[in-house]
Amino acid sequence: MGVKSCNRNGCENIMCDRYSSKYGYLCNSCYIEYIESTSDISISEFMNSTVTLTSNEIEERNDLFDQEFKLY
Numbered sequence: 001m002g003v004k005s006c007n008r009n010g011c012e013n014i015m016c017d018r019y020s021s022k023y024g025y026l027c028n029s030c031y032i033e034y035i036e037s038t039s040d041i042s043i044s045e046f047m048n049s050t051v052t053l054t055s056n057e058i059e060e061r062n063d064l065f066d067q068e069f070k071l072y
């Protein structure tokens, strides 16, 4: 199994669950960012747009919220 690095511009994620034959791999955080985005952009525009948060920053936010809002 090779590395499945995200094809989004500037994304460092190498654990991608999603793949498009047209756009390549996409990680879950980019996927969520796109579907939750309020701006009306095409997939190719999104793939070329720069990632606003690094995977480390997303992980830090996840830890912060995960500690505050417990799964029950």
Ligand SMILES: [Zn+2]
Binding pocket: 006, 007, 008, 011, 012, 013, 026, 027, 028, 029, 030, 031
């Ligand atoms: Zn990504």
